[in-house]
Amino acid sequence: MARPVTTFVCRSCGATHSKWSGQCDACGEWNTIENSVSLDKSRAGRATGFRAVDLKKLSDEDVEASRTLTGVSELDRVFGGGIVRASAILLGGDPGIGKSTLLLQAAARLAESGTNTVYVSGEEAAAQIRMRARRLGLASAPVRIAVDTSLRDVVAMLGQELPDVVIIDSIQTMWLEGIDASPGSIGQVRASTHELVHFAKSTGTTVILVGHVTKDGQIAGPRAIEHMVDTVLYFEGDRGHHFRILRAVKNRFGPADEIGVFEMTGKGLEEVANPSALFLSNRESVTPGSAVFAGIEGSRPLLVEIQALVANSPLGSPRRTVVGWDGGRLAMILAVLDARAGMSFAGKDVYLNVAGGLRITDPAADLAVAGALASANEGIAIAGSAALFGEVSLSGALRPVAQVDPRLREAQKLGFDTVYAPSQKKIRTDSGLVIREVLELGEFVNEILAARPSMSRLPDAQSGD
Ligand code: TYD
Ligand code: MG
Numbered sequence: 001m002a003r004p005v006t007t008f009v010c011r012s013c014g015a016t017h018s019k020w021s022g023q024c025d026a027c028g029e030w031n032t033i034e035n036s037v038s039l040d041k042s043r044a045g046r047a048t049g050f051r052a053v054d055l056k057k058l059s060d061e062d063v064e065a066s067r068t069l070t071g072v073s074e075l076d077r078v079f080g081g082g083i084v085r086a087s088a089i090l091l092g093g094d095p096g097i098g099k100s101t102l103l104l105q106a107a108a109r110l111a112e113s114g115t116n117t118v119y120v121s122g123e124e125a126a127a128q129i130r131m132r133a134r135r136l137g138l139a140s141a142p143v144r145i146a147v148d149t150s151l152r153d154v155v156a157m158l159g160q161e162l163p164d165v166v167i168i169d170s171i172q173t174m175w176l177e178g179i180d181a182s183p184g185s186i187g188q189v190r191a192s193t194h195e196l197v198h199f200a201k202s203t204g205t206t207v208i209l210v211g212h213v214t215k216d217g218q219i220a221g222p223r224a225i226e227h228m229v230d231t232v233l234y235f236e237g238d239r240g241h242h243f244r245i246l247r248a249v250k251n252r253f254g255p256a257d258e259i260g261v262f263e264m265t266g267k268g269l270e271e272v273a274n275p276s277a278l279f280l281s282n283r284e285s286v287t288p289g290s291a292v293f294a295g296i297e298g299s300r301p302l303l304v305e306i307q308a309l310v311a312n313s314p315l316g317s318p319r320r321t322v323v324g325w326d327g328g329r330l331a332m333i334l335a336v337l338d339a340r341a342g343m344s345f346a347g348k349d350v351y352l353n354v355a356g357g358l359r360i361t362d363p364a365a366d367l368a369v370a371g372a373l374a375s376a377n378e379g380i381a382i383a384g385s386a387a388l389f390g391e392v393s394l395s396g397a398l399r400p401v402a403q404v405d406p407r408l409r410e411a412q413k414l415g416f417d418t419v420y421a422p423s424q425k426k427i428r429t430d431s432g433l434v435i436r437e438v439l440e441l442g443e444f445v446n447e448i449l450a451a452r453p454s455m456s457r458l459p460d461a462q463s464g465d
Pocket of ligand 1: 099102136
């Protein structure tokens with residue numbers, strides 16, 4: 001069996017050395033040499049042997065990647081149309097967010113449709129997994145489970161079984177003997193992933209790895225292996241809310257940034273076909289500080305409420321707290337409101353929240369955020385039947401955004417009658433909506449705050465489908 005070899009690698013230039021030294025003689029950098037353990041003994045020091053490398057034509061035909069639908073439609077959407085044979089997938093997320101639940105549901109559907117599926121758990125006992133399966137109503141699904149943490153043993157078992165799909169829950173619990181690092185450490189996680197990715201590519205099995213994210217968002221492991229896998233999905237959401245967003249951050253076989261929306265219920269994760277209705281369903285009344293953003297996440301339109309609160313601050317440097325959006329972007333919008341619309345937030349605490357626990361990445365949220373902030377600051381509500389989108393530039397001008405049509409369609413479907421949007425070419429005026437084209441932030445603030453009257457009406461968010 002291969003014994004571990006310790007080599008020393010320069011972090012800066014990647015040169016390998018047989019012993020540690022303070023300065024790398026390859027690039028001259030100081031303190032960049034780290035030790036690195038590798039298993040591959042047999043090759044070390046054998047620089048002379050080589051294998052012929054095939055050259056192929058770019059124009060050669062390949063067989064289409066073969067895909068299998070998991071049967072969980074929101075998951076299949078995020079994969080870009082099902083899982084790809086021989087691919088390696090990483091599902092990351094906070095502990096307790098629902099990774100094991102989602103994958104057990106997917107495993108059960110796959111197994112029921114005849115896909116040979118193995119679920120390997122290093123975290124839970126078989127009885128716990130069975131109990132979860134019963135709770136999910138999946139107790140009779142033909143999924144096979146293994147409870148083990150020794151990756152060598154697991155890979156040996158998989159090599160005999162050759163399943164179509166294997167789920168490893170979680171990669172941080174797996175350890176590879178011969179690696180001089182503790183389970184869960186970067187070294188172990190990388191080596192285990194390497195082994196499993198190699199297994200996927202050489203056998204055609206699809207490998208799905210679960211990776212826990214640590215509290216502060218600094219992932220112990222998952223971030224370090226993102227580059228080794230084909231697809232990286234993160235499961236997001238606030239544990240206080242029941243919505244869960246599955247987001248593809250990398251996908252070699254489909255669009256990145258696609259999202260799937262789920263709701264955590266007593267019977268596991270349910271797919272949400274109409275997320276806008278869900279995200280707006282808790283809006284009770286129209287209050288100052290609330291604005292509805294007509295956004296796009298991935299390929300899907302999503303209406304979501306942005307809430308702002310502005311309060312006098314007792315602090316020398318007032319608080320800026322933001323949940324679900326980018327803090328730097330909030331600072332920028334506050335500065336633009338001050339400089340271009342004459343609205344000062346000095347001496348005031350500002351809180352911004354995206355309702356429902358969603359995290360927005362669409363740059364078109366600027367206008368809705370500015371609207372919510374202005375409305376909160378002045379204590380005047382924005383009409384409840386209005387939705388907003390648009391990117392704000394430092395000059396206070398509104399910039400055109402992508403995918404206008406789906407935003408308008410979604411707003412109309414959910415019963416909104418007015419949309420504030422940047423002036424841009426492709427805007428459809430036949431949508432039945434009143435489109436208020438916004439050129440510049442100062443003028444927009446005056447307009448929405450003046451439109452005080454008939455703001456008590458809320459569109460019936462449940463009517464969309
Ligand atoms: P889990 O899938 O174990 O999370 P992870 O694998 O990401 O750590 O999800 C655990 C949470 O989900 C737990 O707090 C209980 C809740 N849950 C439900 O609300 N309904 C269910 O049907 C199941 C199985 C779990
Ligand atoms: Mg789990």
